[in-house]
Amino acid sequence: MEIFETTLRDGEQQAHLHFTAVQKGAMAALFEELGVDVIDAGFPAASAVDLDGVRHIVDRTDAVRLSVLTRPIKKDIIRAKAALQGATHRSRIATATRPFDMMSASGIGAAQARRKTIEKSTRLMQEARIHFREVQYYVICAGSRDVAFLTNLCASVAEAGATHIVVADTLSTTEPDSFGALVRDIKAALPPDIVLGVHCHNQLGLSLANTIAGIEAGATQAEVTIGNTGDGGGNAALEQVLAYANYFAAADPRFANRCQTEMVAEVVDAFIACTGMQFSPNKPLIGDISFLIETGIHQAIPSDIMRHAFHPETIGRRTEITIGRHSGISGILEQLDKMNLRPRNINQQLLYQRVMHAAQKTGTVPNRKLGQIAKSLMAGADVE
Incomplete structure (x- = not known):
């Protein structure tokens, strides 16, 4: 299981949670020491601060892979490549297209919308692969979409050049059994060399359970943030995923990872020092009185x-x-x-x-x- 750490990008989307560019660099250095496989370095087209943050992360890390998010626009892709200058050999672009298939419920309109989603997505992957060796495609709002269509979409973007496909429960609309089944269906539709990941939100408190279900169903990348941070209910928690892997799944090769879990408290303390954020005192694992x-x-x-x-x-x-x-x-x-x-x-x-x-x-x-x-x-x- 590879750990895709997205606190510095998706976690920062939480209301009132902000890092300076310098803080992002310092946190990225700690994440690399912790042993995460990929750091989500940011959204360089969003603002000058985001762009500067990506550059600080490049400067403060040595070998960890870095991913940046872009809109499905060529100029964003070019800007993302420039932001990662100096780390091209370890860089990845992550993107998605609008889910046009969700805009028409049935009939001819639905068929056209699905075709439009696939066409836009495949062109996006082809353009992204011109500039990046690793290209990650997000299947957003996955729990609210037609499963047969999603398997077709994922197979199409893989053929067009995607190296990583992430099933995102963007709206917390799935529970573990159905999410695991969805991941299993998508996995079966992909070539074996495509990395399948999961990105689970926590609006109903199921992000850990859904992440576990996704890994057990064949995904090999888990997207996480410190303390469930992120917009709305937040994301699957880094510390909870690592604790589960260490305690319940220590003998399960699907959950093996490179992280030095004993560093988690140090990383959380640094996060709190940077952001001033205070977790509930009895928040599992990282709250002040949780032990x-x-x-x-x-x-x-x-x-x-x-x-x-x-x-x-x-x-x-x-x-x-x-x-x-x-x-x-x-x-x-x-x-x-x-x-x-x-x-x-x-x-x-x-x-x-x-x-x-x-x-x-x-x-x-x-x-x-x-x-x-x-x-x-x-x-x-x-x-x-």
């Missing part, structure tokens, strides 16, 4: 069971315990152990009561206060 445990039921899970759980160290994080109103005596004693303050031969019920009393005001008990409570009991005032 912070307060509840007694979780603090008391035996270690021989916990060893089967996902280890946050895999992505550069670690599990922490906090003591509060929802903690149990097991968690309190474990935390005191970590503080080298575990009291011996004391009334554990009294310890628990005092900790709960301390937690009434603020909900949690800082380690300093927890230590004071333990030391007061260890002093002998309440020895059993």
Whole structure:
């Protein structure tokens, strides 16, 4: 599975999320170190800032492949090639045509619209291949289109020169079973040398599941962003796809990748520093408290069971315990152990009561206060 990292282009389409050109270069360097296969460097025809961002990414990376998005216009393709000057040997263009086939529902009009989509798309691929060795065609709004037509369209653009075809669930209109079936049908219509990718949006929270379904159905490229960033519901999350590949699919060659997953936390921290964006504190894997445990039921899970759980160290994080109103005596004693303050031969019920009393005001008990409570009991005032 190749990782196509699109935070710096599609992720930046999220409202209020912006990078400077210098920040894009710095983030691209980190993505290359992480081990992604392709960096979506931007949309150079969109603005001078986007163009400058692509050039900074070229300057700050060495070997990772770089892709740029263009409109289906020759002048955009020429500008994209110029933006990637110095990285021609590792560059790719990604583009699509308008889905004319979606503009007429039935009859002669529908047939003409489908023919127009294929004709425009094949001409676009032919023009793009004049300037780029790698050409990626996006099948946008894939979940809302006729499957038989899409297989015909994909076979046509492959014959016209596309090297990569990406099935994009642009509007989050598919669920895993139907998305997997669609990818499987398109895969069967393509020559074996064509790379098939998936680009899944997250409006209904299914981007990870759909990405997994797509890879299992034969796609070999996954498009991702940090933290599900992107327009609307965002995209499949880089950290979630890598965590799934590492934990659930470690023995599945379809999910093997080059990424050093232990760098994920570092990359996310750099992203936050660049953008000022704050994720929900309990956002899976990357939220501030996603590995912070307060509840007694979780603090008391035996270690021989916990060893089967996902280890946050895999992505550069670690599990922490906090003591509060929802903690149990097991968690309190474990935390005191970590503080080298575990009291011996004391009334554990009294310890628990005092900790709960301390937690009434603020909900949690800082380690300093927890230590004071333990030391007061260890002093002998309440020895059993």
